Amino acid sequence: MVSKKIAVLPGDGIGPEVCRQAVKVLEAVATRFGHRFEMQSYPMGACAIDATGNPLPDETLDACRAADAVLLGAIGDPKYDNDPSAKVRPEQGLLRLRKELGLFANIRPITAYDILLPHSPLKQDRIQGTDMVIFRELTGGIYFGAKGRTDDGEGAYDHCVYSRHEIRRIAHMAFQSAAGRRQRLTLVDKANVLETSRLWREEVREMAHQYPEVTVDYLLVDNAAMQMILNPKQFDVILTENMFGDIISDEASVIAGSMGLLPSASVGAEVALFEPIHGSYPQAKGKGIANPIATILSAAMLLEHLELNEEAALVREAVDEALNNGVLTKELNTTAPYTTEEVGNYIAFWIADSSEKQWNKNNVEIGLSTII
Ligand SMILES: NC(=O)C1=CN([C@@H]2O[C@H](COP(=O)(O)OP(=O)(O)OC[C@H]3O[C@@H](n4cnc5c(N)ncnc54)[C@H](O)[C@@H]3O)[C@@H](O)[C@H]2O)C=CC1
Ligand SMILES: CC(C)CC(=O)C(=O)O
Ligand SMILES: [Mg+2]
Numbered sequence: 001m002v003s004k005k006i007a008v009l010p011g012d013g014i015g016p017e018v019c020r021q022a023v024k025v026l027e028a029v030a031t032r033f034g035h036r037f038e039m040q041s042y043p044m045g046a047c048a049i050d051a052t053g054n055p056l057p058d059e060t061l062d063a064c065r066a067a068d069a070v071l072l073g074a075i076g077d078p079k080y081d082n083d084p085s086a087k088v089r090p091e092q093g094l095l096r097l098r099k100e101l102g103l104f105a106n107i108r109p110i111t112a113y114d115i116l117l118p119h120s121p122l123k124q125d126r127i128q129g130t131d132m133v134i135f136r137e138l139t140g141g142i143y144f145g146a147k148g149r150t151d152d153g154e155g156a157y158d159h160c161v162y163s164r165h166e167i168r169r170i171a172h173m174a175f176q177s178a179a180g181r182r183q184r185l186t187l188v189d190k191a192n193v194l195e196t197s198r199l200w201r202e203e204v205r206e207m208a209h210q211y212p213e214v215t216v217d218y219l220l221v222d223n224a225a226m227q228m229i230l231n232p233k234q235f236d237v238i239l240t241e242n243m244f245g246d247i248i249s250d251e252a253s254v255i256a257g258s259m260g261l262l263p264s265a266s267v268g269a270e271v272a273l274f275e276p277i278h279g280s281y282p283q284a285k286g287k288g289i290a291n292p293i294a295t296i297l298s299a300a301m302l303l304e305h306l307e308l309n310e311e312a313a314l315v316r317e318a319v320d321e322a323l324n325n326g327v328l329t330k331e332l333n334t335t336a337p338y339t340t341e342e343v344g345n346y347i348a349f350w351i352a353d354s355s356e357k358q359w360n361k362n363n364v365e366i367g368l369s370t371i372i
Helices: 015-033 046-052 058-066 090-100 114-119 164-179 195-210 221-230 242-256 293-305 309-324 340-351 364-371
Strands: 003-011 036-041 069-074 105-111 131-137 147-149 156-158 184-189 215-220 237-240 263-267 272-276
Touching: 003 015, 003 046, 003 058, 015 036, 015 069, 015 293, 015 309, 015 340, 046 090, 058 090, 069 293, 105 164, 105 242, 114 309, 131 164, 131 242, 164 184, 164 195, 164 237, 184 195, 184 221, 184 242, 195 215, 215 221, 221 237, 221 242, 237 242, 263 293, 272 293, 293 309, 293 340, 309 340
Parallel strands: 003 036, 003 069, 069 272, 131 237, 184 215, 184 237
Antiparallel strands: 105 131, 105 263, 147 156, 263 272
16 A cells, blocks of 8 residues: 655646546556545646736645656647737746756657557558657757847747756666667757757767667657658657657657557656646547547556556556547547547546446446445
């Protein structure tokens, strides 16, 4: 029996809907294994601006610092997306949280599930067997450099800055991951143009001597974007800077079949944070069509981080069960789609050791409340 404190930041748009399912799944895990997960929600993003004027209130940051792990839905709202002059933005909350918690490595695994191969627009033989992990630097680069408008108001700038230290700490993680996988690491950069990329190459090339078992290659990001679609199976571990990692991981979701499937872990010096790679998908808010699996798999990564590996494996089994039985939201099941809630209920039910026969799409709420 373990007792853990998990700070939950549901955020905006579909964030609260998908987070609710992951919390339900964690509750099912706690019930099944006799653990105690103290889960409390805190505002961040547009909802926090509405409530306090601050996208990352002190209370939220303090709660994250005091927690054993953080679970995040997503933030962002069209009100801000459509107003480029807004000075306070939801995304500032997320960026500051990453910086304050020292979450310098964002780990994004990409898997092609056999059962979902037909859902990808890519040719099945190209993507079958894809298994890669992207190590995206998360607290440096252009998202964090000085930004502003030129004095004459006719221009704008965003500076991209990286230090050797910032590169080395995430590169070590990526090398170690590659050493335990298929021993291949690809650095994605733009070293033919950017000085920061040349520093990344310099450091990674030097570090490679410490990991002789790992084969390192270097790929320019424009080419990498093409290779991701053309031959994704060639990749094992991709190491890249903040913005390139943000972009190529959304692209990689096409291999899995949906943005709603890809989880992530953000780790660093302090507490770790777990979140789907997708955003707040505002068009889907309140419609029950958002896929909660990315957030549920993020909860599985959270359990692994807490060294609850058996528990995490059960969550992954339950997700596989949902995938194999077509218990999927409408982007992956167009003929008889399940709602966000129903997918979450199915997975939680399976974990709480109910047989599939007892699970019923229509009365699942009643059943669940007796189990969780
Ligand atoms: N970590 C975060 O909180 C992030 C926040 N954002 C914010 O989210 C807002 C919307 O950004 P977008 O560019 O539209 O990206 P998005 O990731 O929210 O949505 C892009 C597309 O991905 C698909 N999608 C996303 N989540 C899905 C899910 N759970 N199930 C099924 N399909 C899903 C939908 O087709 C959607 O149109 C913006 O305000 C942006 O700043 C964007 C990315 C990450
Ligand atoms: C709001 C962005 C900085 C977040 C994002 O797109 C991401 O982390 O994937
Ligand atoms: Mg992104």
